[in-house]
Amino acid sequence: MNPAVTDAAARVGRLQRARRARFAAVSAALGLVALGALLLSLTVGDIDVPLADVWAVLTGGGDPASRFVVHELRLPRALLALVVGACFGMSGAVFQSLLRNPLASPDVIGVSAGASAAAVLSSMAFGLSGLALSGGALAGALLAGTLIYLLAWRGGVSGGRFVLIGIGVGTGLISLRSYLMTRAEVTEAHNAFLWLTGSLNGRSWSQLWPLLGCAVLLVPLTLAASRGLAALQLGDEAAGGLGVRVERGRLALLACATGLVGVATAAAGPVGFVALVSAPIARRLLPGQGAALLPSALTGAALVGAADFAAQHALPATQLPVGVVTSVVGAPYLLWLLARANRVGRGG
């Protein structure tokens, strides 16, 4: 064979190996951060439980006191933080790469607005709380997603039109929410505001199980649907030319991503900006590797896990809602990555 060709093939092989190695290293590091956050929040608190006792509880033993603290109070909340973060991170990555715009996260294009408007409406107008409120939020997200898709449908959905319609729908829903908030009593409005920042305070197994069930279903579905994503990112014509069924692929991805936002919001409220910052962070850690869904999910999990630990322990005597802390942790990191990167791709 021509030596130049073998040389090139060897170089491509090396590059691919380097790329795969980097993917594995970054994923492992993100996973470790998430695991570290989990272990920290299981051990540290008003009552410190040593790691050995935590291990004993997790394997089914341990004394009743630490069993109660770890198993009933801390474990569901810590797991919830990770799962919620992973859901937000992955759905943000899907929306941003599918719609080819780094600002097109579910917070911006109206899906989260649907969830929060429905939640505020159901708590203020119908007096719902707890799981019923969560159900309302999930229904709101799904309804908003469906409405945006149907309104954007004109013999097919173009990414640009979907984003703009989403903003239109989202704006209408947010104005409804703001109007309800100015009409409410101040304590009621303040409670709604607390929910709207996203909080994990007082979450237990009863909130975790439904979320976990949905996530176990939706995450593999999203990954399966994302096989055409790389082609869809090239634009509809190019993707169609490559043999991807554009409309079906897009619908599947949008449905999965909307579902992920919906269940995560139902469990924890619209935790601020996890969906927006996770994918850009993951993509800057793994340049040139496409949509990076799994690393984005891991970034989200690490971010919410760490942020919830900080939210519980940053201020003495106050438990901040996690949504306040996620942006304080995530935004400076993204800014630092941005400031450091001296070459950057165009588009998204």
Added chain:
Amino acid sequence: MNATAPARPAEDRDRAGAGRRRTRVTLTAGLLGLGVLLLAATALSLAVGSGDVPLRDVVQGVVDPDRSVRAQLVVQEVRVPRTLAGLLAGVALGLAGTVMQGVTRNPLADPGLLGINAGAAVTVVFAMSVLSLTEPEQYIWFGFLGACLAAALVYGVAGIGREGATPVKLALAGAAVSALLISVSDAMLLTDSHTYDQFRFWQVGALDGRGLDVLLQALPFVLVGSLLALGLGPRLNGLALGDDIARALGQRVAAARLTGGVSVVLLCGAATAVAGPIGFVGLAVPHAVRMITGPDHRWVLPYSALAAPALLLLADVLGRVVARPGEVQVGVVTAAVGCVPFILLVRSRGKAAL
């Protein structure tokens, strides 16, 4: 190619020239039409309100108010400042939105997404909560200051590095700064429900309760910002082609972006001072306008400058009459009323001009 080929270019040129003239005539007529609409909106905003004021008193109240007649006093003290506030904030938001979308080449750019509203919110919350200021006249200039600081931060972060402030970096930096600042103001608000009570009314955006003195202070900022923005048309057209082509055409890309940034800060800062953080107008109006004018910024800018205040004033008038005797804040009405035509407009085009 056929035998008549040599004659074609001249013919084409003539036809293109005629087409361009026709477009220019149509667009100028449209601009005049928008001007008339804006005048009508202004008149409505002066004439319609929660209390009935006879038309004669409205005119008298604007031109030469007799302060002993209550109706004329209302017009002079309430409706004239309110209408002026709508005009100022509208012009500022329309132009700022257009410039932002042009500079960042991102159709989603608006003061709400690029950190400016969040910056204003943080300083306003600070003024309410820490300094215990209660009157709008006292805290709105904190909003101006916060908007400027946030914009400077966004631009600074995005500008670091070899390529300077590229559109993607600007958009991401804006979103990140927004996230950071919103969580700071949220943390302050969550620990202080009294301030939250005040803040939720500022947050939706309103035109009432702004004294003439505040508006007069905001006027120079809007004027300078508008002049800068209106002069940017050709340079935004160049930027739209991409940095490299713009540079090849002899443009100084960084200078154009900086001028755009300065005008945006002046306009958004003043708009936030006058009306609070009104979203959607800055984002939607340029899109709606582009569907009429096409992508040429020399037309998009003046169209937006007229369409945005018309939308804002009409929404404000509607907010006064739908919930009599109460009122719905202009930010709420603008979004609620604006989103339906916006969605229809986006749908009516096969491909949105992105």
